[in-house]
Amino acid sequence: MTSTPYETRTLRVALLGHGAVGSEVARLLIRDADELAQRVGARLELVGVAVSRARADRETPFDPALLTTDAMGLVTRGDIDVVIELIGGIEPARSLVLAALESGASVVTGNKALLAEDGATLFAAAEKAGRDLYYEAAVAGAIPIVRPLRESLAGDHVRRVLGIVNGTTNFILDAMTTTGQGFDEALAEAQRLGFAEADPTADVEGFDAASKAAILASLAFHTRVTIDDVHREGITGVTAEHIRSADDMGCVVKLLAICDQSEDGVSVAARVHPVMIPKDHPLASVRGAYNAVFVESESAGQLMFYGPGAGGAPTASAVLGDLLSVARNRLLEVSGPAERTHARREVLGIGDARTRYHIALDVDDKAGVLSSVALAFAENEVSISAVRQEGHGDDAQLVVITHTATDAALSHTVRQLRDLPMVRDVSSVMRVEGEGL
Ligand SMILES: NC(=O)C1=CN([C@@H]2O[C@H](COP(=O)(O)OP(=O)(O)OC[C@H]3O[C@@H](n4cnc5c(N)ncnc54)[C@H](O)[C@@H]3O)[C@@H](O)[C@H]2O)C=CC1
Ligand SMILES: N[C@@H](CC=O)C(=O)O
Ligand code: NA
Numbered sequence: 001m002t003s004t005p006y007e008t009r010t011l012r013v014a015l016l017g018h019g020a021v022g023s024e025v026a027r028l029l030i031r032d033a034d035e036l037a038q039r040v041g042a043r044l045e046l047v048g049v050a051v052s053r054a055r056a057d058r059e060t061p062f063d064p065a066l067l068t069t070d071a072m073g074l075v076t077r078g079d080i081d082v083v084i085e086l087i088g089g090i091e092p093a094r095s096l097v098l099a100a101l102e103s104g105a106s107v108v109t110g111n112k113a114l115l116a117e118d119g120a121t122l123f124a125a126a127e128k129a130g131r132d133l134y135y136e137a138a139v140a141g142a143i144p145i146v147r148p149l150r151e152s153l154a155g156d157h158v159r160r161v162l163g164i165v166n167g168t169t170n171f172i173l174d175a176m177t178t179t180g181q182g183f184d185e186a187l188a189e190a191q192r193l194g195f196a197e198a199d200p201t202a203d204v205e206g207f208d209a210a211s212k213a214a215i216l217a218s219l220a221f222h223t224r225v226t227i228d229d230v231h232r233e234g235i236t237g238v239t240a241e242h243i244r245s246a247d248d249m250g251c252v253v254k255l256l257a258i259c260d261q262s263e264d265g266v267s268v269a270a271r272v273h274p275v276m277i278p279k280d281h282p283l284a285s286v287r288g289a290y291n292a293v294f295v296e297s298e299s300a301g302q303l304m305f306y307g308p309g310a311g312g313a314p315t316a317s318a319v320l321g322d323l324l325s326v327a328r329n330r331l332l333e334v335s336g337p338a339e340r341t342h343a344r345r346e347v348l349g350i351g352d353a354r355t356r357y358h359i360a361l362d363v364d365d366k367a368g369v370l371s372s373v374a375l376a377f378a379e380n381e382v383s384i385s386a387v388r389q390e391g392h393g394d395d396a397q398l399v400v401i402t403h404t405a406t407d408a409a410l411s412h413t414v415r416q417l418r419d420l421p422m423v424r425d426v427s428s429v430m431r432v433e434g435e436g437l
Contacts, residue, residue, distance in 0.1 A: 009042035011327050014074050014105070016050045016096060017086035018058075018067075020194035021110060021137070024316035025084060025323075030061040036320075040327045048074040050087075075100040081330050084319060085109040088198055090117060097122055101129045106326040106335075108319055110137030113202065116211035116227040119218065123339035132329055132336050134322035139212045140165050140291040142314035143307040144321075149219040149295070150337055157298040158220040161259040162433075165212040167289030167310030168196045168203035169235045169255045173274075174287050177243050177252055183236075195289045195310035206234035209257050209272040217259035217270040220295070222343035225259075225270055231350035233273035242274075242428060245360060245399065251276040252284045256433065258353075267346040269353055273431060276358050281434040351408035356385070356432040358401055359414070364422040365396035372420055373398060380413040381405070401432065 013029070015022055029036070029046050037043045046062055050071035060067065068074055071092065075083050076099050083100035085107060087093050093114050100107050102125065109115070115122065115138055126133035136146045140163070149158065164170050168190040175186035187204065190196045195203075202208045210230040217225040235255050246253050254277055259270040277284050282304065286292045291309025296302050308314035329335055363369050370387070377384050383403040390397045402410070410429070417423050 009331065010045050011040070011042050011081040011330055012047045012079055013044050013082045013084065013323070014048045014050070014080045014100075015046060015084045015086065016071050016075070016093075017088070018049055018051050018060075019086065019198075020312040021315045021319065022049075022084075022086035024312035025086065025319050027061050028316055028320060036324065040324055041331055042327065044082075044323065044327060047080065050074050071096055072099060075105065076103050078103060080105045082106050082108060082323060082326055084323065085111055086319070087111075088113065090114055094118060094122070097133075098125050101125045101131050101133070104129065104131065106132040106134075106330060108134045108137075108322040108326060110135065110315060110319060112138040112208065112211040112215060113227075116214035119215070119226070119339070120224060126335075127338050130335055132326040134326050134336065135215075136322050137315045137318035139215050140293055140305070141167065141307070141309040141311065142317045143291055143293065143305050143309060144318075145216070145293050145305050146219065148303075148305070149216065153295065153297055153300065154337070156300050158295060159261050159298065160296040161216045161220050161257075161293060163257060163293030163305075164254055164283055164286050164291050165216075165257045165293065165309065166203055166206075166209040166255060167291060167308070168200065169206075169209070170286060170291070170309070171195060171289045172204070173235060173238065173243075173253055173255065176238075176240065177247075180240075190289065193289070194312045204234050204236050206232040206255065206272045209255060210270075213257035213259055213270040213272050216257065216293070217268060218339075218341060220259060221261055221268045221345055222340050223268055223345040223347065224341040225268065225347055229270060229347045231269075231271035231273070231353070235274055238274050242430060245358070245428070246276045246430075249276065249358070249401075250279050251432070252279055253430070254283055254286070256283070258433075261345070262348075265345070267348045267352075269348040269350075271350055271353055275431045275433045277432070277434045283433075351406065351411075353407045354404050355407070356402050356404055357382075357410050358399065358428070358430045358432050359417075359426065360428040361398045361400070361417060361423050362425040362427050363396050363398050364424065365393050366422065369422045370398070372422060373400070373417065376416040376420065377402070377413055380409045380416065382409050382413050397427070
């Protein structure tokens with residue numbers, strides 16, 4: 001059998017969304033058309049670009065006649081081989097992805113919100129249609145992490161996935177830590193640089209990181225974890241005082257996603273919240289919009305994935321990587337790995353999570369306070385690792401660092417502390433990761 005030269009084969013690509021990521025994908029598809037054709041073995045022809053509003057002044061590297069505001073008409077026209085969904089959000093993205101698969105197209109998406117909310121429906125539709133649903137861009141931008149979990153580590157037993165998976169919040173926390181920049185100013189800069197979601201509440205309230213945690217946990221533990229299963233706290237409650245307090249302890253504040261499996265392998269959990277980590281911890285040196293993900297597995301041991309986690313160009317790299325994979329699959333008439341959630345492990349809530357805590361208490365500056373506070377911890381079996389007093393008189397504050405305890409025990413302790421007459425306020429509770437404090 002003789003093979004057809006790539007020049008004679010064409011795969012038709014439809015792009016949905018021409019924002020920070022979509023415009024960069026279009027630019028690279030046009031600029032690198034010949035090289036990509038060589039790599040795939042077929043030309044990738046951009047046949048339509050769906051936008052929300054037609055704008056006469058829009059500059060495009062492709063024929064403006066390809067622009068359409070009818071995204072559904074584009075994905076269902078019947079001759080599309082691959083749809084790239086870069087609109088974001090739940091609807092109309094979900095309907096468009098489902099229609100694309102039903103119409104026989106493979107789909108590449110960066111839409112973590114949609115995958116974490118309703119991945120089950122999308123993966124089922126892809127399997128039914130015998131088409132691909134690839135989503136490397138959905139987690140940690142340019143960093144290859146979906147494919148390693150889905151393919152490279154498919155024969156291993158992943159125990160834990162932990163990391164910084166939101167560029168916008170890391171950018172903000174880094175700016176607050178290193179330059180003392182205010183929250184709003186740093187967020188505006190992240191938006192200008194194309195890191196933030198269309199609604200940045202998704203970033204700063206932790207929804208984006210929680211979506212990514214759900215995707216990572218589902219892949220790692222072969223168990224369906226949705227965004228509703230993920231405990232979520234964002235960074236809007238992180239103050240300059242938290243950052244100063246962390247600095248006093250030789251720590252920085254980071255927003256982490258933590259997915260782990262119980263020792264007996266029966267249950268899993270996923271959570272997103274700010275933590276204090278020691279400055280010599282590898283995650284402490286992740287700056288700006290960079291992301292880093294640690295994976296711990298039985299045979300491979302510890303792996304670290306690091307790189308740009310947001311932004312048009314880095315994310316376009318992940319999208320194009322997926323596009324080439326699904327294009328090759330189309331030519332071979334095969335499809336890539338389907339979703340595997342057979343393990344059906346129980347997904348635990350935050351109460352069972354075990355971690356360490358940093359608690360700051362505004363207290364009366366008098367004898368007996370320390371013993372009453374220590375007793376509240378002891379009664380809940382939360383062991384104290386260190387305690388120190390800051391300030392005197394009306395400014396007296398106790399800072400307590402605990403050993404590992406469950407979140408339920410810690411919450412109970414905090415409630416009890418709030419009821420103590422000499423405790424004026426529990427001014428902050430933050431989890432601590434890493435050793436050496
Ligand atoms: N910006 C980033 O750093 C990253 C983004 N992503 C994901 O990639 C996707 C796109 O993100 P961005 O490009 O940053 O968003 P964006 O907001 O810059 O672009 C989205 C575009 O879709 C268009 N759009 C909205 N509704 C539409 C409709 N019904 N039909 C056609 N077009 C429509 C909007 O007008 C906008 O131009 C999202 O799912 C996001 O979560 C993933 C990783 C990183
Ligand atoms: N808004 C997201 C974009 C990438 O996923 C982020 O800031 O990380
Ligand atoms: Na990625």
